[in-house]
Amino acid sequence: xxxxxxxxxxxxxxxxxxxxxxxxxxxxxxxxxxxxxxxxxxxxxxxxxxxxxxxxxxxxxxxxxxxxxxxxxxxxxxxxxxxxxxxxxxxxxxxxxxxxxxxxxxxxxxxxxxxxxxxxxxxxxxxxxxxxxxxxxxxxxxxxxxxxxxxxxxxxxxxxxxxxxxxxxxxxxxxxxxxxxxxxxxxxxxxxxxxxxxxxxxxxxxxxxxxxxxxxxxxxxxxxxxxxxxxxxxxxxxxxxxxxxxxxxxxxxxxxxxxxxxxxxxxxxxxxxxxxxxxxxxxxxxxxxxxxxxxxxxxxxxxxxxxxxxxxxxxxxxxxxxxxxxxxxxxxxxxxxxxxxxxxxxxxxx
Amino acid sequence: xxxxxxxxxxxxxxxxxxxxxxxxxxxxxxxxxxxxxxxxxxxxxxxxxxxxxxxxxxxxxxxxxxxxxxxxxxxxxxxxxxxxxxxxxxxxxxxxxxxxxxxxxxxxxxxxxxxxxxxxxxxxxxxxxxxxxxxxxxxxxxxxxxxxxxxxxxxxxxxxxxxxxxxxxxxx
Numbered sequence: 001x002x003x004x005x006x007x008x009x010x011x012x013x014x015x016x017x018x019x020x021x022x023x024x025x026x027x028x029x030x031x032x033x034x035x036x037x038x039x040x041x042x043x044x045x046x047x048x049x050x051x052x053x054x055x056x057x058x059x060x061x062x063x064x065x066x067x068x069x070x071x072x073x074x075x076x077x078x079x080x081x082x083x084x085x086x087x088x089x090x091x092x093x094x095x096x097x098x099x100x101x102x103x104x105x106x107x108x109x110x111x112x113x114x115x116x117x118x119x120x121x122x123x124x125x126x127x128x129x130x131x132x133x134x135x136x137x138x139x140x141x142x143x144x145x146x147x148x149x150x151x152x153x154x155x156x157x158x159x160x161x162x163x164x165x166x167x168x169x170x171x172x173x174x175x176x177x178x179x180x181x182x183x184x185x186x187x188x189x190x191x192x193x194x195x196x197x198x199x200x201x202x203x204x205x206x207x208x209x210x211x212x213x214x215x216x217x218x219x220x221x222x223x224x225x226x227x228x229x230x231x232x233x234x235x236x237x238x239x240x241x242x243x244x245x246x247x248x249x250x251x252x253x254x255x256x257x258x259x260x261x262x263x264x265x266x267x268x269x270x271x272x273x274x275x276x277x278x279x280x281x282x283x284x285x286x287x288x289x290x291x292x293x294x295x296x297x298x299x300x301x302x303x304x305x306x307x308x309x310x311x312x313x314x315x316x317x318x319x320x321x322x323x324x325x326x327x328x329x330x331x332x333x334x335x336x337x338x339x340x341x342x343x344x345x346x347x348x349x350x
Numbered sequence: 351x352x353x354x355x356x357x358x359x360x361x362x363x364x365x366x367x368x369x370x371x372x373x374x375x376x377x378x379x380x381x382x383x384x385x386x387x388x389x390x391x392x393x394x395x396x397x398x399x400x401x402x403x404x405x406x407x408x409x410x411x412x413x414x415x416x417x418x419x420x421x422x423x424x425x426x427x428x429x430x431x432x433x434x435x436x437x438x439x440x441x442x443x444x445x446x447x448x449x450x451x452x453x454x455x456x457x458x459x460x461x462x463x464x465x466x467x468x469x470x471x472x473x474x475x476x477x478x479x480x481x482x483x484x485x486x487x488x489x490x491x492x493x494x495x496x497x498x499x500x501x502x503x504x505x506x507x508x509x510x511x512x513x514x515x516x517x518x519x520x521x522x
Binding site: 065066067068069080081082083084085086087102104106177178181182183184188189190220221222223236239241260261262327333334335336337 | 460466500505508512
């Protein structure tokens, strides 16, 4: 029998790949598209790759981690683990905070991020790769590390608290609860203390809320920050991940913070609606700083009103002990975290 | 013409995908479990596809948008989730591990039924090379799809904070 130019194994592999191609081609990159409203203030960085293909990679391509960090210009040639610390920066008065922002995509698919920065508990405009904006859309190819020049303007001396967050899969508008229950809510981040000039006095003095209460003994559920529907039951019995609201009418819910760090801490909560900082408390705070003893929790009433129909993304950025030194381990946790990213579908009033 | 183009596209895609590493499609198993950690009450078992990840964390640094994926080294941050049943109880094992001695390594794990919120969670955060927690929940009915999910977070003072998720399912 004459031998075939290709083996049967090759044919089987090719057939399998064709089937796989068809499956991938037929699957929507957006899981259960509900329609997100147009986001304001997004600066697109088109120098990467087409961003519309990277929103929701097929499941088999999502393995791997995302990394966010800083590196000083003079240390870029040093191998990553030999570099000096980047938890604390000292710069001269009048200078910018201008490290390179490291964005690492260790997954098998291009990842689109919305990158944003907070200075002293406020979301700020900043320059990334020579373009200024409050939300920067950057797509990072698979298994690639970017170092992007960034500038955060710090207008006055003192000790400043800076966080940079990269929100992965920002345009996924699914109402699938299993997607919404991922810890961390697809957020990635890095925090630094920046001391400008010789003055290391904290740049702001946040009002600290002392509203902690012991966590009920029968609860084994504490997750940093979560959401719950309005009601009298414990938030763990009324967890909120997806819901519907009416455009123009206030939607009431609860924010639930727990201290699972094992030590007393001042916990900072910054609420975001569609990735923009927005007060959701009844007294219009743009952020909360809550003192919590170990195993304590705080439950806050919240509400939000949507002006446009569509699926809106709610998330809370949280970290511990503002203005305390990360370098000297003075914070309960050195990392910045994201709550679950919940979805509220706003329906037209009629 | 349109049909030919379509067929050509399929063939090109197929050839591209045929070069995908076998590691992406091969079944994930317990072979790489850290020593001393039981892989499950029944001994050897096969993990689900999302149950475990190993992540190379050092890559060639590139300027701006000039992408390159050549490896500089193979230092790993890794983690896994394991969901299994024993004595009418659902268990979740949640493990984060690193080749580095991390300033902070965190494993945050939980158990839930598919399509619902979390029933129980636990976390361990410490300095070192690993973090490990176990979660459990009574399951008298066994007729659910259970999910053990884990968030893995790593922090060192001079490089990036890395984060990723794993999860494993148990179908009762």
